[in-house]
Amino acid sequence: MKLTPLSRLLQLASPALPVGAYTYSQGLEWAVESAVISDEASALRWIADLLEWNLGRFEAPLLARMLAAWRAGDDVAPLNATFLASRETAELRAETVQMGYSMTRLLGELEDFPAAALAALQALEQPSFPAAWGCAAVAWEIDDESALTAYLWSWAENQVIAALKAGPLGQAAGQRVLRALGGRIAAVVERARALEAAEFSNFAPGFAIACSRHETQYSRLFRS
Numbered sequence: 001m002k003l004t005p006l007s008r009l010l011q012l013a014s015p016a017l018p019v020g021a022y023t024y025s026q027g028l029e030w031a032v033e034s035a036v037i038s039d040e041a042s043a044l045r046w047i048a049d050l051l052e053w054n055l056g057r058f059e060a061p062l063l064a065r066m067l068a069a070w071r072a073g074d075d076v077a078p079l080n081a082t083f084l085a086s087r088e089t090a091e092l093r094a095e096t097v098q099m100g101y102s103m104t105r106l107l108g109e110l111e112d113f114p115a116a117a118l119a120a121l122q123a124l125e126q127p128s129f130p131a132a133w134g135c136a137a138v139a140w141e142i143d144d145e146s147a148l149t150a151y152l153w154s155w156a157e158n159q160v161i162a163a164l165k166a167g168p169l170g171q172a173a174g175q176r177v178l179r180a181l182g183g184r185i186a187a188v189v190e191r192a193r194a195l196e197a198a199e200f201s202n203f204a205p206g207f208a209i210a211c212s213r214h215e216t217q218y219s220r221l222f223r224s
Contacts, residue, residue: 005142005143008141008142012147013150013151023223024158024222025159025162025166026092026207026211028222030214032168034210036210040173040176043163043177044177048184051155051181051184051188052188054207055155055188056152057192057195057201061195063133064144064148065197066080066130067144067148068144070137070138076124083128083130083131089208091211095129103132104118104121104122104127107132117139133151148189152189160181
């Protein structure tokens with residue numbers, strides 16, 4: 001039985017996707033520890049700024065290019081290398097490599113995943129998570145707008161879950177933050193699809209500092 005693109009999209013965006021995303025906070029845990037995030041408003045501000053200025057201006061546009069490359073049968077390796085090189089800390093790089101590996105392995109264990117797509121993904125020396133995720137989205141015939149929307153929603157949801165686990169948010173507050181973030185994603189996706197390569201930027205020094213500090217944080221729940 002062939003699943004619809006919508007079913008596959010929900011599968012890719014699901015927190016149950018076994019790639020280990022729930023084990024990472026991407027510096028958010030340090031932001032909580034240092035009281036940069038202390039309540040609903042500060043959690044929303046932190047996550048929304050990352051969505052707008054980091055993912056929205058670099059990771060999402062780069063994923064859009066990866067989707068186009070997978071769809072056209074072009075070489076994804078340079079885009080994958082660019083993303084790996086953009087990771088500011090050792091843990092951020094290890095995160096995307098581990099999740100990319102887990103995603104590639106998962107696709108290999110799904111009997112109906114196209115063999116040609118899997119072979120192209122496995123040809124990458126170290127598939128990053130967006131490269132592997134984008135390969136699956138294209139193989140499952142998910143359109144670019146939906147794929148980018150789901151990718152960003154999944155990231156935002158994981159950040160909110162991290163804030164819930166780290167302590168400053170309750171369940172209702174988490175849902176309010178998710179609602180606010182969801183209202184911004186459409187505009188982020190639209191801009192990401194239109195952004196020229198020369199305009200790509202992941203300049204977010206506060207985020208890089210948080211990730212660096214988290215690597216030496218004494219007590220922590222998350223791996224990044």
